[in-house]
Amino acid sequence: MIIFDSDKISIIQSLKPDGDLIFKSNVPLLNKQIKSNREIFFKKENINPSRLINISAAHGNNIFIVEEKDFSKGALVAETRIENCDGLLTNIKNSYLSVTGADCFPVCLWDKKREVISITHNGYRGILAEIVPKTIKKMGSFGSKPTDINIWIGPGIRDCHFSVTEDRADLFSKNYKNCIIDKQDQKYINLTCAIKKQLANSGIQDENIIDSEECTFCDTEKYFSYRRDHPEFVEAQMFIIHLK
Numbered sequence: 001m002i003i004f005d006s007d008k009i010s011i012i013q014s015l016k017p018d019g020d021l022i023f024k025s026n027v028p029l030l031n032k033q034i035k036s037n038r039e040i041f042f043k044k045e046n047i048n049p050s051r052l053i054n055i056s057a058a059h060g061n062n063i064f065i066v067e068e069k070d071f072s073k074g075a076l077v078a079e080t081r082i083e084n085c086d087g088l089l090t091n092i093k094n095s096y097l098s099v100t101g102a103d104c105f106p107v108c109l110w111d112k113k114r115e116v117i118s119i120t121h122n123g124y125r126g127i128l129a130e131i132v133p134k135t136i137k138k139m140g141s142f143g144s145k146p147t148d149i150n151i152w153i154g155p156g157i158r159d160c161h162f163s164v165t166e167d168r169a170d171l172f173s174k175n176y177k178n179c180i181i182d183k184q185d186q187k188y189i190n191l192t193c194a195i196k197k198q199l200a201n202s203g204i205q206d207e208n209i210i211d212s213e214e215c216t217f218c219d220t221e222k223y224f225s226y227r228r229d230h231p232e233f234v235e236a237q238m239f240i241i242h243l244k
Contacts, residue, residue, distance in 0.1 A: 002045070004152060004210070009110045009117065011152055012045050012240040015222050022100040022236035023078035025056070030233060031078045038076060038238075047240065049075040052096035053088060054238075056081040057104070057121040061129035063087035063138055066095065074098075086126050087135050089118040090243070091142050098240040102224045103216050105156030105191060106239035107132055111144040117243045122156070127194050128171055136202045146203030154239055155214035155223055159190035162217075162227075 004011040014021050019037035024030050042049050053066055054074030062085040064070075074081030082088070088097040097119045099106050104123040109132075110116065118135050120126070136146060159181055169180050169187040172194065179193035192211060199209060216223040224235040 003154075003212070006112070008112050008115060008244050010242045010244065011108050012047070012242065013106075013154065014041050014237045014239075016224055016237065018044075018237070020224065020235040021238040022102070022234055023054075023056070023074070023081060024233050025078070027233065034078075035076050041238070042075075047096055047242075048094075051094050052098055052240070054081050054098045054100070055085055055088060055121065056083050057086050057099065057123075058084045059121075059123045059125040060084070060086055061126055061131035061134050063089055063118070063120070063131070063135055065138070066090035066092065066097065068092060071095065086122075086131055087118060087120040089116070089135065089138055089142075091116045093243055096240050096242050098238055100236040100238050101154075101156065101216075102226045102234055102236035103157040105195065106154040107195065108152040108154070108239070108241040109135055109139065110150050110241065110243075111139060111142075111148045112150070113148050114143045115243060116142045116144050117241050119239065119241045122191070122195065124168070124171075124189065124191060127191055127198075130198060132195060133198050133202045136204070147205055147208075149204055149208065151199060151204055151209045153192055153195060153209070153211045155212050155216050155219075155237075156191065157217050157225065157227060158192070158213075158215035159188045160215060160218065162189050162191060163187065164189050
């Protein structure tokens with residue numbers, strides 16, 4: 001499904017009816033089905049898998065700079081995914097950068113002026129490690145200015161369902177105290193609140209931020225949610241940013 005489309009940039013995401021699109025480590029039988037799901041999804045959305053790159057998320061803040069030789073890695077073969085990173089960045093045209101997620105937030109970043117794109121996978125650990133501010137700085141090495149960078153925050157687990165322990169809430173208490181919610185003797189974290197605070201501190205303009213406002217936990221028809229469903233293996237949707 002196309003979420004955003006312009007003359008230079010598009011954002012595409014899968015939905016639950018498209019099937020599970022996250023490769024598993026060392027589960028070849030499942031990966032055979034996931035490869036088939038991806039092939040069908042790519043064909044439906046007119047995506048060339050030889051121009052797509054996919055990561056195996058590590059819940060950190062490493063960002064991989066994509067070069068021409070990297071395309072097709074992770075697109076249809078699990079073992080070729082880019083390991084130990086949670087972000088992709090490039091200025092190469094006709095590129096598709098992708099992450100998968102089942103509660104973690106995808107964040108797409110793009111600068112139409114300098115034709116630079118990035119996508120990041122944002123779980124609570126990656127957010128605390130400031131992967132998005134780090135990405136914005138890396139985009140600066142390509143000539144991008146924060147005032148020219150646009151942001152899309154995709155579906156993820158919202159504060160209505162992201163309940164946490166006291167210890168985990170304490171991790172947010174120093175820099176994101178206003179993102180902690182006390183409700184019925186339970187603490188909840190508003191992860192997009194933390195992301196948006198980071199964006200503001202990085203110089204991103206409010207008018208350049210698009211928030212899907214969708215909760216993966218709430219929408220049982222559209223989205224996989226690990227916290228809601230507790231499957232044996234994570235099932236997830238795919239999120240893609242395309243530089244035309």
